[in-house]
Amino acid sequence: MTTTVTRDEFPDQIHDEVHSDESATYAAARERSAVLDQLIDEHAASDSSRFRMLTGDRPTGPLHVGHYLGSLRNRVRLQDKGVETFVLVADYQVITDRDVVGEIGHHVHQLVLDYLAAGIDPERSTIFAHSAVPPLNQLVLPFLSLTTDTELRRNPTVKDELALTGGRPLSGLLLTYPVHQAADILFCHARVVPVGRDQLPHVEQTRAIARRFNQRYAAGHSVFTEPEALLSDVPLLLGTDGQKMSKSRGNTINLRDTADQTAARIRGARTDSERRITFEPIARPEVANLLTLAGLFLGEAPEAIAERVGNGGARQLKDVVTEAVNEGLRGHRARRAELERDPGFVSTVLREGNARANEVAERTLATVRAVMGMTY
Incomplete structure (x- = not known):
């Protein structure tokens, strides 16, 4: 017989051991x-x-x-x-x-x-x-x-x-x-x-x-x-809505998007109300996600990008991300367009x-x- 066990039924010590086992694996x-x-x-x-x-x-x-x-x-x-x-x-x-x-x-x-x-x-x-x-x-x-x-x-x-x-x-x-x-x-x-x-x-x-x-x-x-x-x-x-990036959610930046479509998607990305940009994945996940995205394309640490944007706020951050993504995908998109001419x-x-x-x-x-x- 199978029983369903909820978190409340586990003593904290057992929970810690289970989590520890997963981390060790x-x-x-x-x-x-x-x-x-x-x-x-x-x-x-x-x-x-x-x-x-x-x-x-x-x-x-x-x-x-x-x-x-x-x-x-x-x-x-x-x-x-x-x-x-x-x-x-x-x-x-x-x-x-x-x-x-x-x-x-x-x-x-x-x-x-x-x-x-x-x-x-x-x-x-x-x-x-x-x-x-x-x-x-x-x-x-x-x-x-x-x-x-x-x-x-x-x-x-x-x-x-x-x-x-x-x-x-x-x-x-x-x-x-x-x-x-x-x-x-x-x-x-x-x-x-x-x-x-x-x-x-x-x-x-x-x-x-x-x-x-x-x-x-x-x-x-x-x-x-x-x-x-x-x-x-x-x-x-994360996707542009702050949830897991997923094709089914429609919150993605697609490789086949144009530069303008990419800019529009990033402009609509969720951030927060704080003006100064900092890299805090737990406290500010949406902002951290945009910084991470830019960093992966630029080959830089997200902390360094946050420091550079500083008090520029969400608008400047999104400008940086847009430029990083569009420049990073420029070659991919050019090759893709060339390949499309020969189906x-x-x-x-x-x-x-x-x-x-x-x-x-x-x-x-x-x-x-x-x-x-x-x-x-």
Whole structure:
């Protein structure tokens, strides 16, 4: 029997221990991530397959500055260091939490445009779509046998989405979302998975599935290597309304926006009534967020930008942020506009990436079937 335990039912000491355990786990993950990053610096150029990376996005709408700063720039950095890169357009995941696919073809096209404009090179990185790689999705079946219902329901993403359903039944696709992510990572034997803190449970679930497959079906032989999380140093950015930046909330600064649209969005961003600008993330989160955004584009500490703006108030701060964002995205937007003039190029990139991903997935599935005695 499962019981729901609220915070008030925990003694403070137990709460402190739980929080301490979570902090300790995150601290250990950060240490492993730092070591991994150093190994990439030292060895990726000479041994790219050792550091094969899987990353990607759901095509649910335009990418925004949070994606650019938190993931796109880092993907290009790793690619340029020699990391063998697989970039997933997770079109099947669009329907994990919605009833319709919407303008998915348009969204996929726009997503790939931003990948290419950011510097992801299709000659060095494989850009592919979920739905175009059947053997990848077939791996979900044996992986489901290695995962319990309790584990899936304990996953933070599944729990959060379930809480937002308002009593609506949880779809089987959403419940098994962590297993689909494991298949995404393991089909290409990715060793590196760039994530934020909230995605660490997904990587741990993937590691458990890899370990259990080796033990249960491969007699202890290493068919799958347990991947490692590469944690981002970029803080979580808020949207223009002071809430979490999200495409569904409409509070984003999109990469495809014009300079004027960007300026308008930033002018409308929430701040506070204090004139002097200071960097205080807890006391003044909206102001701190704008300072952080400018700092990430300018390569400066947010405290230094706050000192420079000083008594200039919110208006001057927003002017600084607008200039930083527009200048930081100038090259991206120019490359994007050039790519848009050749719509067939995106189709070619996806077609060739899908073909490469299928080759890799077919080999992996063949190995899995052989290990499981399912070659007839």
